[in-house]
Amino acid sequence: MKPVLAEAPxxxxxxxxKTIAAGPKKAAPxxxxxxxxxxxxxxxxxxIVTSLxxxxxxxxxxxxxxxxxxxxxxxxxxxxxxxxxxxxMAQHLREKLHTAGQKRVQIEGLGGSxxxxxxxxxxxxxxxxxxxxxxxxxxxxxGEDLDEAVAG
Numbered sequence: 001m002k003p004v005l006a007e008a009p010x011x012x013x014x015x016x017x018k019t020i021a022a023g024p025k026k027a028a029p030x031x032x033x034x035x036x037x038x039x040x041x042x043x044x045x046x047x048i049v050t051s052l053x054x055x056x057x058x059x060x061x062x063x064x065x066x067x068x069x070x071x072x073x074x075x076x077x078x079x080x081x082x083x084x085x086x087x088x089m090a091q092h093l094r095e096k097l098h099t100a101g102q103k104r105v106q107i108e109g110l111g112g113s114x115x116x117x118x119x120x121x122x123x124x125x126x127x128x129x130x131x132x133x134x135x136x137x138x139x140x141x142x143g144e145d146l147d148e149a150v151a152g
Contacts, residue, residue, distance in 0.1 A: 041073060041074060041122055041123065043100075044074075044097070044100070044102070044120065044122070044123055045062060045074055045076065045123060047096055047097070047100055048076050048093060048097075048120070048123060048125055049062065049076065051089070051092055051093045051096050052076070052078045052089055052093070052125075052127075054092075055080075055085070055088060055089040055092055056080075056085070057078035057079065057080055057089055057127070058078065058079040058080070058081070058130075059077075059078065059079050059133075060076065060077070060078040061076070061077045061078070061139055062074060062075070062076050062077075063075040063076075063077070063139070063142050063143060065142060068142070069142070071124065072119075072121075072122055072123060072124040073122040073123070074122065074123045074124075075123070075124050075125075075126070075138070075142060076123060076124075076125045076126070077125075077126045077128070077133070077138055077139060078125070078126070078127055078128070079127070079128050079129065079130050079133050080127055080128075080129065081129070081130070082129075083111075083112050083113070083129075086113075086116050086127045086128075086129070087110055087111065087116070089116075089127055090107050090110060090116045090118055090127060091110075093105075093118060093125065094107060094118070097120055102120055102121065104119075104121065105118065105119070105120050106118070106119040107119075114128065114129045114131070114132035115127070115128050115129075115132050115136070116128075126138060
């Protein structure tokens with residue numbers, strides 16, 4: 001004699017409606033994803049800072065965003081005085097990261113912008129002209145003030 005299995009309750013509606021009713025899938029927390037190990041991050045950060053300093057970047061600041069942001073673990077912010085200097089810093093940095101084995105380096109804002117963003121995976125680099133840097137205030141947005149806001 002075969003065992004009788006209870007039938008699962010059937011909810012009305014199309015598969016799409018059932019999916020919508022179930023809600024969005026929970027994304028795995030960043031810590032569960034494969035992350036770049038700290039020693040690799042430290043080496044990349046050192047390469048980035050050294051490259052920027054070699055190109056005469058001003059006010060180079062690094063921020064540790066581990067656990068604060070989902071898009072990166074570290075942020076580097078620096079200033080350049082002219083479009084040409086900022087463009088050269090970004091291009092030199094891309095070349096050095098490629099040489100170091102970083103496959104995908106994306107750059108936004110090259111060619112006459114007050115702000116160039118370089119996405120090197122777990123590290124994001126912002127290159128500003130001084131006025132634009134003061135206006136956007138990324139150090140204030142992502143710096144120690146963020147820790148106080150989260151704690152309070």
